[in-house]
Amino acid sequence: MATGRTHRPATRSRGIPEATVARLPLYLRALTALSERSVPTVSSEELAAAAGVNSAKLRKDFSYLGSYGTRGVGYDVEYLVYQISRELGLTQDWPVVIVGIGNLGAALANYGGFASRGFRVAALIDADPAMAGKPVAGIPVQHTDDLEKIIEDNGVSIGVIATPAGAAQQVCDRLVAAGVTSILNFAPTVLSVPEGVDVRKVDLSIELQILAFHEQRKAGEEAEAAGPDGSGPVAAARKESAEQGPDGDVPAVMPA
Numbered sequence: 001m002a003t004g005r006t007h008r009p010a011t012r013s014r015g016i017p018e019a020t021v022a023r024l025p026l027y028l029r030a031l032t033a034l035s036e037r038s039v040p041t042v043s044s045e046e047l048a049a050a051a052g053v054n055s056a057k058l059r060k061d062f063s064y065l066g067s068y069g070t071r072g073v074g075y076d077v078e079y080l081v082y083q084i085s086r087e088l089g090l091t092q093d094w095p096v097v098i099v100g101i102g103n104l105g106a107a108l109a110n111y112g113g114f115a116s117r118g119f120r121v122a123a124l125i126d127a128d129p130a131m132a133g134k135p136v137a138g139i140p141v142q143h144t145d146d147l148e149k150i151i152e153d154n155g156v157s158i159g160v161i162a163t164p165a166g167a168a169q170q171v172c173d174r175l176v177a178a179g180v181t182s183i184l185n186f187a188p189t190v191l192s193v194p195e196g197v198d199v200r201k202v203d204l205s206i207e208l209q210i211l212a213f214h215e216q217r218k219a220g221e222e223a224e225a226a227g228p229d230g231s232g233p234v235a236a237a238r239k240e241s242a243e244q245g246p247d248g249d250v251p252a253v254m255p256a
């Protein structure tokens with residue numbers, strides 16, 4: 001979902017390509033689900049299917065972690081959870097601040113999935129004085145006047161921006177000047193950051209636009225396959241299949 005723009009090279013210092021890093025959370029999510037079901041081992045094919053990744057790619061990705069699995073047994077689920085968590089830096093606590101506590105910021109603050117993945121919401125910050133001191137998800141909102149002090153006091157290196165687009169760059173600049181080096185930006189704007197600061201952008205409307213593109217293409221293909229009079233090969237196959245029952249030789253709906 002996130003479309004990233006970082007200043008990091010395509011390959012990280014320990015030789016793990018960025019594309020592999022981007023897939024590690026997908027494996028971790030699938031492995032965590034297996035772990036919760038007390039599944040001890042998993043094959044590369046099963047895990048690849050659960051993560052929505054090609055199994056050859058998965059094996060290649062895991063080779064960067066030095067994890068090759070055991071022939072005929074597969075991968076040890078718990079150990080792989082640990083290995084990937086360690087690789088992603090999730091075995092340590094990451095205090096996060098959210099700036100902009102409106103509809104989205106409040107929803108993010110209430111999202112339990114951060115804490116369970118090692119991201120502790122350390123502070124909530126908003127520019128609206130009327131919100132100062134009001135608790136959201138049990139955490140009192142603090143005013144932007146104190147942003148720098150909040151970052152310093154909490155040792156924050158990850159900031160989440162959920163302000164209107166017009167305020168995002170200014171918020172970003174202040175976060176960076178205060179020592180934040182990673183930003184998750186939900187505001188629909190491109191942020192400029194200095195070298196060494198990572199920005200990940202989340203934009204659900206872009207994801208929907210991509211789906212709309214595919215929907216349009218599918219509709220175009222169907223219309224083409226149906227032909228001008230609906231007699232194309234796909235339409236014919238559909239008609240035939242609709243007229244058949246599940247076993248292919250009995251009409252699905254018996255004539256009255």
Ligand SMILES: NC(=O)c1ccc[n+]([C@@H]2O[C@H](COP(=O)([O-])OP(=O)(O)OC[C@H]3O[C@@H](n4cnc5c(N)ncnc54)[C@H](O)[C@@H]3O)[C@@H](O)[C@H]2O)c1
Nearest residue numbers: 100101102103104126127128163164165167187202203204
């Ligand atoms: N990425 C996505 O998929 C996605 C989805 C929904 C909304 N958004 C975006 O997220 C942002 C927030 O949306 P929302 O619906 O929560 O808006 P909202 O108006 O409910 O909340 C915005 C909050 O930001 C605060 N704010 C304004 N300027 C600020 C500043 N300089 N510093 C700190 N706080 C400031 C406001 O006081 C308000 O509480 C918008 O930019 C919106 O476009 C993105």
